[in-house]
Amino acid sequence: MKKILIIDDCPTILKAFEIKIVETNKNIQILSATTYAQANEIIRQNRGSIYAAIVDLNLPDCTSGKAALLTNSHKIPTIIFTGNNNKDLKSLLSKKDILDYIQKSSPESIQYAVNFITRIIRNNETTAMIVDDSELSRRTFKDDLKKLRINVVEACDAKEALEIIEKSEKQISLVLIDYYMPNMDGIELTKILRKKYKKDSLSIIAISGTEDESVLTEFIKAGANDYLSKPYKFEELNVRIHSNLDILELFQKTKDLANKDFLTGTYNRRYFFDVTKEIIKNNKKDDKSIALFALDIDYFKKINDNYGHAVGDEALKNVKAVLDKTLKSEELVTRFGGEEFCILIENISYEDTEKISEKIRIDFEQSEIKIDDYIVKYTVSMGISYGKMDNIDDALKIADNALYEAKDNGRNQVIIKHI
Numbered sequence: 278m279k280k281i282l283i284i285d286d287c288p289t290i291l292k293a294f295e296i297k298i299v300e301t302n303k304n305i306q307i308l309s310a311t312t313y314a315q316a317n318e319i320i321r322q323n324r325g326s327i328y329a330a331i332v333d334l335n336l337p338d339c340t341s342g343k344a345a346l347l348t349n350s351h352k353i354p355t356i357i358f359t360g361n362n363n364k365d366l367k368s369l370l371s372k373k374d375i376l377d378y379i380q381k382s383s384p385e386s387i388q389y390a391v392n393f394i395t396r397i398i399r400n401n402e403t404t405a406m407i408v409d410d411s412e413l414s415r416r417t418f419k420d421d422l423k424k425l426r427i428n429v430v431e432a433c434d435a436k437e438a439l440e441i442i443e444k445s446e447k448q449i450s451l452v453l454i455d456y457y458m459p460n461m462d463g464i465e466l467t468k469i470l471r472k473k474y475k476k477d478s479l480s481i482i483a484i485s486g487t488e489d490e491s492v493l494t495e496f497i498k499a500g501a502n503d504y505l506s507k508p509y510k511f512e513e514l515n516v517r518i519h520s521n522l523d524i525l526e527l528f529q530k531t532k533d534l535a536n537k538d539f540l541t542g543t544y545n546r547r548y549f550f551d552v553t554k555e556i557i558k559n560n561k562k563d564d565k566s567i568a569l570f571a572l573d574i575d576y577f578k579k580i581n582d583n584y585g586h587a588v589g590d591e592a593l594k595n596v597k598a599v600l601d602k603t604l605k606s607e608e609l610v611t612r613f614g615g616e617e618f619c620i621l622i623e624n625i626s627y628e629d630t631e632k633i634s635e636k637i638r639i640d641f642e643q644s645e646i647k648i649d650d651y652i653v654k655y656t657v658s659m660g661i662s663y664g665k666m667d668n669i670d671d672a673l674k675i676a677d678n679a680l681y682e683a684k685d686n687g688r689n690q691v692i693i694k695h696i
Contacts, residue, residue, distance in 0.1 A: 279398055280323055282308045282330040282353065284316045284344050286337055290358075290387070294331060297391045302398060313339035313347065320351055327353050328426075329376075329397050331390055334359040349374055354397060354424055358390050374424055376515065396519055400426040403522060404447045407431050408438040408466065409455035409484070414507065418453060418484075421514055427451075435461035439469065449479070450525055451518065453505070456485035456492055464492075464499045471500030477528035480521040484509075538612040540590060541597050549611040553621060553669045556609075560623055561665060568630040569669075570620035571660045571676035572596075572637075575688040577616035580655060588648050592616075592655060599640050603633060619673075627693075630663055634691045642689065656689035664696030672696060 279302075283294050288311070295307045308323065310316035313336050320327065330348040332355055334341050341361060348355045355374075360381040376397070379390050405427050407418045412433075419429045430445065432438035435458060442449055452470065454463040467481055483496035486507040493504050502524075503517050536548040560567050574580075574592065581589040596618055600610055609621040622633070638657065646653045660679025662672045679692040686692075 278304050278306050279328040280306045280308055280326055281394060282310065282316065282319060282323075282327050282332075282348065284310045284313075284330065284336070284348075285333040285358070286311045286335075287333075290333075290381075293387050294391065297387065298394060301391065301395045305398070312336055313344050316344055316347060320347065320353070324351075327351070329354045329356070329394055331356045331358050331394065333357075334361045345375060354426065356390055356393055358386070376424060377512075396522070397426050399526075400522070401428075403451070404428040404430065404445075404449050405451040405453065405518075406438060406441060406449050407453050408433075408435065408458070408463070409453075410434055410458045411455070414455065418514075421511055422518070424511075425515065425518060427518070434458050435463075435466040435469075438466060442470075451480045451482065451521060453482045453484050454501070456483065456487060456496070464495050467496060467499040467501050476500070476502060477525070477532075480525055482517060482521065541593050541612050543597050543618065544609060544611045546611065546613055549609065549613075549619060549621075550669065552609065556621065556623060557666045557669060557672075561667070563624075564665065565624040566626070566664055567666050567672070568620075568622045568625050568633075569662045569666070569672045569676050570618075570622075570634065570637075571613075571673070571680040572618045572620060572657050573659075573680055573684070574616040575656045575658055575684075577655070580653060584648075584651055584653060588646075588651060588653060591646055591648050592653060595644065595646050596657075599644050600637065602640055603636050619676075627663055630661060630693060631691075634659055634661060634693070638689065638691055658683040658688045659691045661691065661693040662696055663693055666696060 281298060283291055285291050291309045295309065298305055298307060308319050308327065310319055330353045332345045332348055334345060334357060336344055345355055345357055354376050356376050357378045358381060362380065377393055379386055405422055407415050407429060409415045410433050415431050419431065422429050428447065430441055430449070432441055454466055456463040463483060467483070470479065470481060481501045482503045482505055483501040484505045484507055485492055496504060502521055505514065505517055536544055538545050557567065577589065580592050593616065597610065604610065604620065611619045613619050638659065641655065641657045658680060660676045660681070660683055662675035662679065666672045675694050675696060679694045683690045683692045
């Protein structure tokens, strides 16, 4: 759970922040202080565990700006939220790694601060790569990106950058590319990346100290999303980084609406059939085996009849939560309809198929859902087709037949059939 510290002597503002922030993310704990002394004690009690802070400049028990210097001294990413328009104080604080400076001008300013905090929280799952042959430049960018809670990897040239992207276990969402580099300049690297990654999956920000405006034009033509001149101000970096990440998230939400089941968050049937043809083709070429699971909730009708459809919906949502404990993020989980789901795992041995399926079965057997006064438990049955597949329809028929056999044999079991 992420801890967010809010320091403000106005109880109404504290309450507004608490309501709006928790609305956006349930996994947040709000720590509130109305004085400098309270803030100091909270930081002491939660040393090293406060994720970010929203701080008013003027408090009743300290000089203006002292609370912001307090959070800064503890390396807590800080957003200033104040009615103080002192330009000299703002200039001083801008040198103290303050993330943003927001005027208390309207209710919209509270929403802006909330959006900024939630963006910082989401950044924890974001990885950016800096490609620059200057170690000093890389270090500067890295320090600033880390203030925004973004994970950072570095590359000193285009070759290293391509190797990192190819081998990285984490998805790299954002690449900052310098223009002048040995062997291959940033424009050529941008062209190579754009051949493989579209703008909806990878954002590229060009960086350069050149005054030649044609460089910017060539970068954009090559596929860069944005451009940042060196030297830069942190405020400009902040705006450009978050603007690009927001656009990537918007692309992802659009894809999810088209490809995912609204209730469970798993993929839908249309997406399943779109991608499995290519998966089977590639695995057949590489002579690799595939496991296709048909998974069905046992006695699902009884859950709906006994507890109502709202509880039944929670049981369906729980399927993905249980599967996430065992399956890797890249493995294909699809809601086929009702209480039936399909799982497709590539390049897997028969022994691993047995182990994974049994672990999934036990995970469901031991899982329970707490809803209001109800504690709901249920099991699943699975039928699996395993082997080198020629087409998805035949594999589905075999998996479905194995599932029916598991149901007929008493449920809460797994049956695997070779193709």
